[in-house]
Amino acid sequence: MEALEMVAVGAAGVAAGGLNAVVGSGTLITFPTLLAFGFPPVLANVSNNLGLVPGTLSAAYGYRREMKGQLRRLVRFGTASLVGGLIGALLLLKLPDDAFQAVVPALILSACLLVLLQPWLTRRLRNREGGGRADGGIPMWCGVLATGIYGGYFGAAQGVLLMALFGTFILDDLQRLNAAKNVLASIVNGVAAVVFIVVADVDWTAAGLIAAGSTVGGLVGARYGRRLPPLAMRTFIVVVGTTASIIMLMQ
Template sequence: MNLLQVSLLLAAGLLGGGLNAVAGGGSLITYPTLMAVGVPPLYANATNGIAVAPAYAAAAFGSRENLRPQKRRMLQLIPTALVASVCGALLLLNTPHSVFEAIVPFLVLAATVLMAIGPWVNRKVTALNGGRDLHPAALHAGVFAGCLYGSYFNAALGLILMAVIAMGVSEKLARVGALKNFCTMLVGVVTCVMYGVWAEVDWLAIGVLVPATFLGGYLGARVFQKIPERPLRIAIVVYGLVLSAILLVRSF
């Protein structure tokens, strides 16, 4: 890996970490950058999954005050999140390279659409639960689906989990976010172990991205917070649409 490639990864990590601190969607920056520096799509996905995992753990640790009041719910979700994450990782490990390259444009497009409609979905699902918790099975089903997706393709994982958790429980946004952070941490643990052992990943790229995303998250919390979220989200959506179109053209 040359100096230009390392510089691109550093910039992607800083920007991706900053975006995650405000609007989410950081993987829409880091994942294509990994491909741009020469990591094949399937390996780039596994590499990205490991690279973002430490930031998930940090977010969960930072949310511990809002996790304590829902300790029982949190513990009950552990088996669901772990089993779903293992299933998603196994699915990725058994996906042929040609198949993954064919579906990547659609996965990026799906993540981009989620970025666009995420706030609207969160408002709607929060209103739909009518101020009461749904049956626990509904929450577990939503978390299972979200963690399955997240361990297979990480982009927009936080948005998915925020929506399904907000639909299943009647809690203030901070507690919903804390539970989301806890579940993403579990996804990160599973992907680190399974992809680190069985997938071919670029450890040098991981070594560059991990500190960059951490620093980006810290700076984003301080600097990006001063920028209105809406323009940032629009910019990410436009970027994601262009990227998915480019990937789709390249797949033919």
Template sequence: MDVLTALAILAAGLGGGVVVTAIGAGSLVTFPVLLAVGLPPVVANVSNTIGLVPGNITGTWGYRHELVGRRGLVIGVAATTAVGAVAGAVLLLSLPSEAFSRLAPWLILLAATLVGTQPFISGALRRRARRRGDTPRGISTHLPAPLVWASATIGVYGGYFGAGQGVMLVACLALGLEERLQTVNALKNVAVLTANVVAALIFVWIAPVDWAAVGLLAIGSVVGGWLGALIGRRLPGPVFRVLVVLFGYVVALRLLWDAD
């Protein structure tokens, strides 16, 4: 590996750490770079998953204050994501990727659209509740049943590929929970960390890994994850929502372009 290739992967890790923590689409930065430097797709995917784990850890730690008092939600998101990620990692190593790759861009487009329309949907639901005299739900203490299934399903995608996993989960959690968007983003970071750790533990033992790429991504993503937490926690809610939507569409269009 030459110096320019190493620097490109290191920079990708830095950018991916920032994006995955602040927005939820870090693989949009890192995965294409690994392909561009010549890694085969499966090796790039596996190495990308393992290399982003340190950045996931620092990013999740940076959002720890948003999770105070939400232990039930954290456990629920982590547990359901872990189950799904195991299935996703096994699928990656045992099945052809064409079918899921064709579906993923449309799922991400849907998720980004849900993030953008969530304030209008939530407002309509609150107005309906006031008309009916319903009591607001207040702070959530556990995942509702629909979100259990949604989190597990998105976990499958996270273990299989992962680009846009955070965007999809932010959309579902924002619609299903009465929580601030920053709290939702913190839960998203827990889910992405869980999916990457679970998949990485499987990949280390039975998948082809480029350890030089993993090391460079890890170094860059540690710093990037910390920076992403600083950036994401200070963004106003509307600005953060716009960025999530934009990144969601960018991820989807990139995947659609690559599929052609």
């Protein structure tokens, strides 16, 4: 990689780490960046996944105060995320590369739609705070499992999907649920990363740059991300994601 490309990938990692801490759409920044520099889609996805693991962990650490009293919930849903992430990673490696390249534009556009719907999902969640079920029952567990499969396979807007599930099935404080979301995303990315390290090709330079950037971004996002204009963040994500979809469709 050229020096300018390395700087761009590292900067994309910072942005992705911050977005993952607050919104959950960082892959829509780093994945298109790698594609723009000529990475094959599957290699870009694998390297990106590995690079974002430290960022999701740093975001979870940044929300550690909100995780108090959630151990039972995290263990319950963490098992679903673990199994789902493993299945998704194996699907990525077992299915033909052409299948991934064919489905990713649709996944990216769907993720962009979820990002646009984020304000509605957030309002829904806030309106339902206080009291109610703490675990969401079997439907919530199955939803987390399905989200884990999606996250292990691709992962863009995985956090938005989790927050949508929380808004539907669980009544609790918004920031506590965002903290739980960061932990579950860390589990999915982490188990997928282990699979990729063992059996997949990885561009370690790209993964390392994204890891360094996303770690910084995750900490900054957990501390200051709530102050950023939500409309500006969503607009940027949707523009980048839509551009990436068009690029892949034209290849």
